[in-house]
Amino acid sequence: MTEDILINITPFETRVAITANGIAQELHIERSIQRGHVGNLYLGRVARVLPGMQSAFVDIGQERAAFIHVSDLRQNRLGRAGTEAIAPTPIEKLLFEGQSLLVQVIKDPLGTKGARLSTHISIAGRMLVYLPHEPHIGVSQRIGSEDERNALRDRLQALRPTDETGGFIVRTQAEGATDEELAADIAYLRILWAEIQARIKRQPAPSTVYTDLTLAQRVLRDMASPDTCSISVDSRAVTQELIDWAGRYTPSIVDRIHHYGGNRPLFDTANVDEEIARALSRRVELKSGGYLIIDQTEALTTVDVNTGGYVGGRNFDDTIFKTNLEAAVAIARQLRLRNLGGIIILDFIDMDDEGHKASVLDELNKALSRDRTRMTVSGFSQLGLVEMTRKRTRDSLAHQLCEPCPTCASRGSVRTPRTLCYEILREILREARQFNPKEFRIVAAQAVIDLFLEEESQHMAMLGDFVGKPISLQVEAAYAQEHYDIVLL
Missing domain, CATH: 3.30.420.60 (eRF1 domain 2)
Incomplete structure (x- = not known):
């Protein structure tokens, strides 16, 4: 395509x-x-070491302190001879408060969490990723041919300067690259790293030493x-x-x-x-008349498939199968468009035919193969759900463009006018036991006041008689439905 x-x-x-x-x-x-900050390098200062969590907070000059886990410290990856460390060294033996530390952001701040850091420094070029602190040469597993991977590794080893102590990872873009293109990428990355080292020597912590493209x-x-x-x-x-x-x-x-x-x-x-506007909606219409309902929560994202008005199949099973096939393609596109990550639960319409399930799963995997983001997909569970994960490296489209609703506080619903009426009456009763005003005045939205004037007028009058004080009403057009005040006069 x-x-x-x-x-x-x-x-x-x-x-x-x-x-x-x-x-x-x-x-x-x-x-x-x-x-975004992913890929940026900072000369940070260790602000706090947390042995119980085997992590530390690092000041990198941003609003919130960044976070680093012991597993993201390169000292725990490489032993003295360049081999894997047998057991991780406790973080309190590697870091101390006030220590200067060269770190790289591997995940942008999300919500209330600061950026995630690593000392496994990597700088991406067009075809190669430079690893200044690691001597090995790796090749992307997305290069399918084993012979091609071995050939690229051998070519890069031959092109690598003799004085080079760092390593490289060969990206998928290197397939079919000439030696001149690879050599140019090596030279560019070495020059860039030399410039970064010069900035480290002359800049204080915390400071930015490299900003990604x-x-x-x-x-x-x-x-x-x-x-x-x-x-x-x-x-x-x-x-x-x-x-x-x-x-x-x-x-x-x-x-x-x-x-x-x-x-x-x-x-x-x-x-x-127009597509952006649709991507911010819960409901996604399918051409057949079916639709998806996409709900994003803190823990996971759910996608529910519904037939809607589609009745085009020869029988009910055929209708369900065709809707699920169309939904599989639409789901893959929506995940990319909305940049949804983390745990994702797909609730396809229940199918009894195992062949239909396999076909839907194949269609889903085929559509997902166009996505550059790493993901894993399981088969249908006993409950008929497909569980998958998609790597999350930045905020979703909704989190980038939207904010929590000030009216419903992100609940997705508001209390009814009747519920608010009864809440206000209880509040007046509570206030009457503590204070002795001349009058109670209810200031609320139009819908709440209208209900007090009509169906709930008798209850309000009964409460006024009970507390022995008059109760007056005032409409405030600027108030949302759940917003009200009780004024003591």
């Missing part, structure tokens, strides 16, 4: 959409005031592939910057980068903004 990349540039944010057949499949957003540059490095037909950018200046950058590091895609100067906004050409 061929893909196009659309890059929308504004002074406040960069948005990238990857489309296939004119339909958005993946979306990335980077705002200038909240750029911009989103637009990362797109060229990581997402552009032989299947990419075109890369459209709606900023002339950024287009030239990307052409210059690609000319140095990814020359094979230079001729695919072009400036978009059409009258319509770039994202409108593929209805991307």
Whole structure:
């Protein structure tokens, strides 16, 4: 399937959409005031060591202290001879408060949690990942051929400078690369590491010593592939910057980068903004008339498949099967588009035919294979659910673009006007036992006041007689339904 990349540039944010057949499949957003930190290197200062959790908090100059676990310290990966350590060394023997530490962010801050750190430093190039502290050479397992992996390892070993003490990981982009391209990547990464070391010597802790590439540059490095037909950018200046950058590091895609100067906004050409709006909704309509319900919680994400109005099959089993097949493709697309990660539970419509289950699972795996993010998928459980995980490295689309509802406090529902009426009456009774005002005044939303004036008027009058005080009503248009005040006059 061929893909196009659309890059929308504004002074406040960069948005990238990857489309296939004119339909958005993946979306990335980077705002200038909240750029992601994954891949950045910091000279941090250890703020607190927690032996009980075998972890530490490290000040890297951000609002919240970052977090590092003992397993993410390179001293516990390599022994003195460069072999795996037999047993992890306790963190309190490796770190102390006030210690300067070179760290790399491996996971952005999520919610109330600070960034996750590691001292296993790695710097990504176009075809290689440089490991300055580890001597070995590895090859990506996504390069399917064992012979190709061995050949790449041997070629890199021959190209590696004799004075090089660091190691490399060969990325999938290196398949078919020439020795000149690999050598150029090695030279670039060595120069970059030398610049980082110079900054470490002259900068105090905490400070930033290396910032990862911009989103637009990362797109060229990581997402552009032989299947990419075109890369459209709606900023002339950024287009030239990307052409210059690609000319140095990814020359094979230079001729695919072009400036978009059409009258319509770039994202409108593929209805991307409409897709974003749909991706923020719980309900996803399927072409057949079925639909998905996607609920994202703190612990996991659930996807429920429903037939809806689809009755196109020859029989009920056939209808269910076709709906599930269509849902499998839609689910894979929604996971990419919404960037959903962690534990994901898929509740397909129950099927009795084992062949149908196998076909749906095959269709799901086929659709998921286009996703660049690592994931695992189990088969159907005894309850008919498919459990899967998708690696989470950044906030989901909903967390990036939305915030908790101030009216319902993220519950997804609000108390009914009648429930609020009774709550207000109980509160007045409670206040009457403690205070002796001349009058109670209820200030609330229109729906609550209307109910007091109509169906609940008798109960309010009975309470007024009981406490011996008049109760008046006042509508406050600015109040949400659950918001009210009881004023003592």
